[in-house]
Amino acid sequence: MLSFQANSTTLCDRITRREWLRVGGLGAFGLSAGSLRSASAAQPAATGELAASFGKAKRCIVLFMLGGPPQHETWDPKPQAPTEIRGDFGTIATATPGYHVGELMPQTAKLTEQIAVLRAMATDDNAHSSSGYWMLTGRPHSPKGQENALPGAPNNWPSLPAVVRHLKGDHTSLPGAIRLPEEIWNTGRIVWPGQDAGWLGDHADPWLVTCDPNKADFHVPDIGLPVEISPERFSRRNALRNFMNEHVPSIANTPVKRWASWQHKAVELLGSTGAQSAFALDQENAAIRDRYGRNRFGQSVLLARRLIEQGVSLVQVNWTRWKDDENVAPAWDTHAKNAERLKNALMPPMDQAYSALLEDLSERGMLEDTLVVWMGEFGRSPKINASGGRDHWGHCFSVALAGGGVRGGVVHGQSDRQGGYPLDGRVEPQDLSATVYHCLGIDPETTIRDPFGRPLTITTGQPIRAVL
Incomplete structure (x- = not known):
């Protein structure tokens, strides 16, 4: 299985961080998109x-x-x-x-x-x-x-x-x-x-x-959709995530914002034929x-x-x-x-x-x-x-x-x-x-x-x- 290694830190509702990162739970809530931290210094030749x-x-x-x-x-x-x-x-x-x-x-x-x-x-x-x-x-x-x-x-x-x-x-x-x-x-x-x-x-x-x-x-298995989730169902979940990101600004102030980049990466992974081919x-x-x-x-x-x-x-x-x-x-x-x-x-x-x-x-x-x-x-x-x-x-x-x-x-x-x-x-x-x-x-x-x-x-x- 694909594991997102992390400590068992819990969010405010006592859900573990590991559970939030499980690909099978992508549609549970919408998380705001985020970007990975950039390099902290230039890299001269x-x-x-x-x-x-x-x-x-x-x-x-x-x-x-x-x-x-x-x-x-x-x-x-x-x-x-x-x-x-x-x-x-x-x-x-x-x-x-x-x-x-x-x-x-x-x-x-x-x-x-x-x-x-x-x-x-x-x-x-x-x-x-x-x-x-x-x-x-x-x-x-x-x-x-x-x-x-x-x-x-x-x-x-x-x-x-x-x-x-x-x-x-x-x-x-x-x-x-x-x-x-x-x-x-x-x-x-x-x-x-x-x-x-x-x-x-x-x-x-x-x-x-x-x-x-x-x-x-x-x-x-975690780089593809679970069998119980059809592409149409996943599309609806992703649409809900995008809607909440755009129209529920209060989400930006919740602890779950910290894990936004992980969910964004997981969504990308599910849609990538290159990753699955690898x-x-x-x-x-x-x-x-x-x-x-x-x-x-x-x-x-x-x-x-x-x-x-x-x-x-x-x-x-x-x-x-x-x-x-x-x-x-x-x-x-x-x-x-x-x-x-x-x-x-x-x-x-x-x-x-x-x-x-x-x-x-x-x-x-x-x-x-x-x-x-x-x-x-x-x-x-x-x-x-x-x-x-x-x-x-x-x-x-x-x-x-x-x-x-x-x-x-x-x-x-x-x-x-x-x-x-x-x-x-x-x-x-x-x-x-x-x-x-x-x-x-x-x-x-x-x-x-x-x-x-x-x-x-x-x-x-x-x-x-x-x-x-």
Whole structure:
């Protein structure tokens, strides 16, 4: 289903905000039309050596690997280290001379001339929630090392997708930023902070599409009229809404005015064939669907490609738990049986979908102006534990960038012999967010205003020049 993520704030009549935003209830009352908040600052072009990469990306896809993918078996193998460090797998040569990746990435290895790898990303935070907050927003969590952290002040900085939507706006009936196939959460369904617009406001919230695009009957019902509402009935409801907007000025003074832009967007969405087509995966060539992988992640990545084709500026695909995952090692959180999980459940579908996306975008002439970010909240510990797993590790891990504005065939940063700490080229999440903004044509020094009207720069980081 399509979810409008928001807190359970209630209106004066005790109806929750979420209920007001449900598309099926569009005709309950007329809401005055409103416009999305405009950008708070100009976005000047970069100058000097960074000018060529500024704004090269028209859109962005973020692939977020919940749990923390291991740097040793992916982008930063340590074949000369002892067995308890290097793990059970060898390495394979890539298309980039002298660079090797883990042997479980055979398809990705062929594409490294299009990829820039950051091998010294660091948060020094070993908690999923708080390290993830920093990676998702570019702002460190207060305090660090807090597991099961909840959304809310003081940790309510807007997520990167929210900032992008706020500054770039919505170009079509679809929102400027979308997350799928579900939000990121810890055991107990504890949702991480840093996934929504925070204090920036609901107008900038990246929409959440909770779905499984791999299901045979996949569809998103909320982008079309419910079966019990005919087009004629909807037209009458919309006419009533317009009438009330024009002839009942007192509505402008009610609390419901705050949600006007959401209802206006929902009306647009219902009438948009482009939006409905974007979600119609059954219209995609079967060979392309097979190429991405017939699983939830693969089809979600394919859906992301279809959404950016329809004008969405940023799509974040979350690799979250699969139905057979156990709490001891869910998703990429391989505390136990690291080698088995990687070989059988994690690396093959990731390698397939990630490589398919890069190849598909390239063949469509879209990779040059589409930024693709591969990341997680942290990495895994250098030493394999007694359960055959790797534990949380925020001191040094890897992130990969490809596409618009990024120089491929680059490996930036170096970890020590155990893959545990940076030796050089250390970067932090605010530098990653600054790089994404830069590639999307947003000056990292752009300011947005908090609820008190104070101008705050969208990031404190600097674009990573070595990969641009």
